[in-house]
Structure formats: C-alpha cells, structure tokens
Amino acid sequence: MKTYKLTINGDRYDARVVEYSGTHARININGADYVIQIEDDSLIHVPKLPEQEKAVPMAPSFSSGFDGGSGELRAPIPGVIVSIPVKEGDRVKKGQTIIIIEAMKMQSEIAAPVDGSISKIMVKERAPVQEGDLLMQFTGDESKPKPEAKALPKKSSASAPEPVQSDGMILAPIPGTVIDIKVKPGDLVDKDSVVLILEAMKMESEIHSSLVGRVRKIHVSKGASVSEGDPLVELEV
Numbered sequence: 039m040k041t042y043k044l045t046i047n048g049d050r051y052d053a054r055v056v057e058y059s060g061t062h063a064r065i066n067i068n069g070a071d072y073v074i075q076i077e078d079d080s081l082i083h084v085p086k087l088p089e090q091e092k093a094v095p096m097a098p099s100f101s102s103g104f105d106g107g108s109g110e111l112r113a114p115i116p117g118v119i120v121s122i123p124v125k126e127g128d129r130v131k132k133g134q135t136i137i138i139i140e141a142m143k144m145q146s147e148i149a150a151p152v153d154g155s156i157s158k159i160m161v162k163e164r165a166p167v168q169e170g171d172l173l174m175q176f177t178g179d180e181s182k183p184k185p186e187a188k189a190l191p192k193k194s195s196a197s198a199p200e201p202v203q204s205d206g207m208i209l210a211p212i213p214g215t216v217i218d219i220k221v222k223p224g225d226l227v228d229k230d231s232v233v234l235i236l237e238a239m240k241m242e243s244e245i246h247s248s249l250v251g252r253v254r255k256i257h258v259s260k261g262a263s264v265s266e267g268d269p270l271v272e273l274e275v
Contacts, residue, residue: 049144068145109157111174113167114148117141121163128156137161137173148173206254206273208247210264214238219260221271225253233271236264251275 044051056071057064063074117139124136130150137148158175161167214236221233232244233253251273258270 109154109176110172111136111148111151111176113139113169113171113173115139115141115146116168117146117166119161119163119165119167120145122159122161124156124159126156126159130154130156139167150176152176206249206251206275207269208233208245208271208273210236210266210268210270211245212236212238212243213265214243214263216258216260216262216264216270217242219256219258221253221256223253223255227251227253227273234258245270247271247273249273249275 042053044053051067054066055063056066061075065072065074118141120138120140122137124130124134130136130153132150132153134150135147136150136156139146139148155177156174157177160172160174167173215238216234217237218235219233220235221227221231227233227247227250229248229250231247233247234245236243236245253271254274255272256270257272258264258268264270
C-alpha cells in the first residue's frame with residue numbers, strides 16, 4: 039500500500055493503509071496500527087486492536103553530537119530511546135536512521151553522521167537519556183584518530199660557569215633560582231659532582247663541586263633566589 043506523508047497541526051506523520059473495507063480501515067501511523075471506523079447506518083462489528091494509543095508524531099531528524107576523532111555519538115536532545123534499528127557490527131550509511139528518541143510526545147530520528155560501522159551500543163530501548171549522553175561508539179570511514187598531544191619542550195640545560203670555591207664553601211657563580219638540591223648534609227661528594235641546579239634566564243645550570251669532601255651544611259633551600267657570590271653548600275674538606 040502507498041505511504042502518505044501527513045502534517046496535522048504542525049506535527050508530521052507517516053501513514054500507510056494496511057487494510058480497507060466498507061466499514062473500517064486499518065492504518066499504520068509511524069509504525070503503530072490503528073483501526074479507523076467508517077460510519078454507516080448498517081454498521082457491523084468492527085475489530086479492535088488491543089491497547090490502541092494516540093499516534094505519536096514524528097519530529098524532524100537529528101544528527102547526534104559526533105566526535106570524529108573518538109567516534110562517539112551523543113544524544114542531541116533529552117528523551118527516551120524508542121527503538122534502535124541497528125546492532126553492533128552493522129555497516130551504516132550517512133543519513134541512515136540508527137536510533138529513535140521520543141521527547142515531548144514526538145519521535146526524533148537520529149541519523150548516522152558518516153558512513154561506517156557500529157562498534158558498540160551504550161543504550162537500550164526505553165532507557166532515558168540526557169542531552170550529551172553517549173549513545174554509540176562509531177567507527178566512521180571519515181573518522182580520524184585524535185592527534186597525539188605534543189610533548190612540551192624541555193627547558194634548556196646548560197652548565198654554569200665554574201662555581202667559586204672558598205675554604206670549602208661553594209658559592210653561586212651566577213644569580214638565579216634554586217630549582218633542585220642534589221645533596222644533603224653528611225653526603226660525600228667527589229670532584230665534579232652536581233650539588234644543585236640553578237635556573238637563570240630560562241636556562242638550567244648544574245652547579246658542580248671542584249673539591250672532594252663531605253657536605254657540612256646547605257645554605258639555601260629549593261625555590262630560593264640567590265645572587266652571584268652567595269654561599270650554596272659548605273663542605274668539610
């Protein structure tokens with residue numbers, strides 16, 4: 039039978055005559071069958087379908103919120119899942135109906151945003167959903183993996199000028215900020231051992247010991263600002 043596109047009070051319906059006689063007709067409206075009685079003076083028994091309900095109008099189609107990188111399909115409106123005419127693994131075409139949501143007594147068709155396949159379905163029929171809820175995981179032909187986050191460039195490192203040594207005291211060769219301390223009191227350090235790291239002009243400078251000895255005292259703390267010539271680490275040589 040022919041399908042008719044009807045608009046009643048602004049609501050859209052798809053209607054198809056399934057059966058017709060002189061007394062009644064059975065019409066399918068938006069997927070549900072309804073018996074229409076034809077008034078006649080010699081009315082005979084008209085069959086009834088159980089639990090007839092008012093036809094639900096069909097709302098305009100929607101494209102779900104689609105992330106081409108992750109392939110996630112999300113609900114564009116809040117509502118209740120009426121039907122899911124696809125299953126996991128199905129290949130679908132762009133524009134094909136993959137989910138029908140009912141909201142405000144209207145059914146809205148959710149269309150596939152791209153050609154591809156359904157890898158996972160996260161919802162079930164009659165389940166309520168909110169706008170933005172994840173509906174399906176979609177492997178689309180047009181989907182592209184999200185670009186990997188680029189690593190932030192590391193701060194440049196440089197060796198500071200040879201630190202000033204005075205009676206076992208290691209002094210700051212340049213002004214800067216202490217960003218790390220590599221030793222603690224009691225540690226034994228060798229010549230050229232790194233005792234701390236200074237940051238100056240966005241450059242990290244390793245401060246080395248030019249003596250062999252045991253750390254007696256550390257005169258700075260991490261995060262402290264120092265000037266050229268300030269005491270950093272005292273050694274017992």
